[in-house]
Amino acid sequence: MPELPEVEVVRRGLDAHVTGRRIAAVQVLHPRAIRRHLPGPEDFSGRLAGREVLAARRRGKYLWLDLDGSEAVLAHLGMSGQMLVQPEGAPDEKHLRVRVRFDDDGPELRFVDQRTFGGLATADQVLVDGELLPTPVAHIARDPMDPAFDLGAAVDAMRRRRTWVKRALLDQTLVSGVGNIYADESLWRTKLHWARPTEKLTRAQAGELLTAATEVMGEALLAGGTSFDALYVNVNGQSGYFDRALAVYGQEGRACRRCGGVIRRDPFMNRSAFSCPVCQPRPRSMRD
DNA sequence: CATACATCCTGACCGC
């Protein structure tokens, strides 16, 4: 499940393999993959053909290629999206959705996505807080790896919310890049229960939580990202190894490495929240 | 305006 570290691994791969190359032709094999590009597949392909890729950029879980001119190709990997750099002629992946060929006989870029939650679109760019961003990214908060990330502002924003702390942590308009895996890991590191009300968080606790999120995502990035299966891979199709370092996510029934408590899984927003019942006790306001 | 939630999708897995 691509969150910030996984998307950053992909961004680096794109910067290394795609930046500086000129697009020759684009083939859309599944229209749903470009459903957010409202003018449709032919318009999408037409806008990309002949353009040079100037840079690969990212904010939170959004990824985009700056093109010559002012447009960008915006990508979101969703749950299962992959950006693969493959030699022309390599067998098509089962869930290949979009193929991008370049004018230099080098490898092609493929967007592969089993569940089609992700997708590509072109987007105009707009200046937001001194930064040029694709329009659909304008509302996304800076992520903790952004040099201009303001921890104090993020703490204030989080404490202004009136909800469970994990909901706030997952809200991409407060702080971006955190998904279900790193949310649970950050909460465990800070010994906070996922249902702790944000209004009862001290400034220090909110700061520790966001700092923990920054650290755990940094460690995951160093390990090449987290992967449980073949659904998340870098542009060369390789998986990361951070899943071996997870303390609570996916660890139901195993012993907490800090206190020996039995990790539990709770239903949370039609998904799961993993926590240690001993070091992350439920808030009193939420009886069993 | 803020918060909550149903919805999109495919495949792995499990119990019967």
Add this chain to the structure above:
DNA sequence: TGCGGTCAGGATGTAT
């Protein structure tokens, strides 16, 4: 062997 149910879950559009 197959079949139905469950789960994985990011972001959006809609409802409250």
